Amino acid sequence: MIAPPIRIDDPSDPRIAGFVSIKERDLTGRQGRFIAEGTVVLRLLAAAHRSSRGIVAEAILLLENRVAGLRELLAEFPEDVPVYAADARVFDAIAGFNMHRGVLAIGRPDRVPSRDALLASLPASSLVLAACGISNHDNMGSLFRNAAAFGVDAALMDQSSCDPMYRKAIRVSVGSVLVLPFAREGTAAELIDQLNAAGFSIWGLSPRGETDIADIPPAPRTALLVGTEGEGLSPAILSAVRTARIRQRPGLDSLNVAMAAGIALHQVARVNGRI
């Protein structure tokens, strides 16, 4: 984009309708759109838009005093992505709350790969994060952030997991949701079957896992599997895969799921020479 931003003076201007009350929108339905917040996420949205990932940026809304500092980043978007700017009063009236960052964008997934297609696209040597029953958007975002940091090729969730495209998950992921390929479909059992069929060594993470994560051997294809907050992976799932544990002091609550995944992914990524 080279043209100056389009100035918005009326919070009910139909051109910025997609940005109205974004908090409520998350709850009542996003009509296939997602909201990106903040400079770092905007940068990853630009990268995703330019890639073949199937992520499309639709519009950008900035607090007017942010425009000058973002010129270079805005230039990374095609000219047909409109950029709107508003003063603080109008901006907050649009967003529905005090948005300190003053950087919002709307995007949509243009095509979402099926898990079949995603698995078929993975290289011979790959690392997958698989997650079942993740119900908290903070944890989902944090899982993606860790997965991206440690070179995971794809994140695969069962259908009972929450949507990584929610505003808060994207924000906590620092935009990783927009660049790390993922699929969310089917049951945990189907996910495990497919990973097995694709030649993955599957390691279920559990406080009662048999193998210390430091002893997970390298493998061309490794999938780390984590379960729902609180309960973790079900006994049925744990009996269907190899299990690994993170050593910790006894008598305490188990680690947060995203923390546990981060520690295990760091270990597995090292052992497989991915970081």
Next chain:
Amino acid sequence: MIAPPIRIDDPSDPRIAGFVSIKERDLTGRQGRFIAEGTVVLRLLAAAHRSSRGIVAEAILLLENRVAGLRELLAEFPEDVPVYAADARVFDAIAGFNMHRGVLAIGRPDRVPSRDALLASLPASSLVLAACGISNHDNMGSLFRNAAAFGVDAALMDQSSCDPMYRKAIRVSVGSVLVLPFAREGTAAELIDQLNAAGFSIWGLSPRGETDIADIPPAPRTALLVGTEGEGLSPAILSAVRTARIRQRPGLDSLNVAMAAGIALHQVARVNGRI
């Protein structure tokens, strides 16, 4: 406690004044008190109360339908800690919001050790988490949760870090704040001087650290030092200590501070045989 709980029917009952509007209380001043939420945290409060840690439980407020299930846990508190119970309407009117868990307690630190005293009390072989400029209560709570999981003996913060005794920090720590000794005082430079004087090998965590965390050698006394969200440790601090990094994919935002600390503590705790 053996007596049945004291029933509260009036949200303005002076006996439960300490539980009124606990969200606002966090912001406007807690008068040296802290709020514990949920069963797991209540259990750690009981343990802390019985220990010599200097944590005192003052009162417990339960949703009436939680009382029966908590009898054993309530028996772990001395008889002079009053237990109140209220129905959902009264409970929510007291707390000021919908408290799904229905388990609240008020406590206070009876005596807070100085950093001097805390350092002097540490065993010859010890592991310390040091933190400077942590501004987010979620991160603070998460740092404590990880520190407890990996056998840290004490958490030492500079005065610019936020208070671990805030409600949200205690909740995210799953009560670890109540059982892990900590001190929060002075500047980062003073903290480093004291750790050096106490014979600690200090490792500052930074994306540009010199040593891979996997190569941090075992030592009788190790301190892992982490810095503020976003900026991390300042160049002045990093030049005063040895520095370590967590390998990750390039080009991404660095890991969340609590995540980075968790991964590094896991590694250091292993190497020193603490887990």
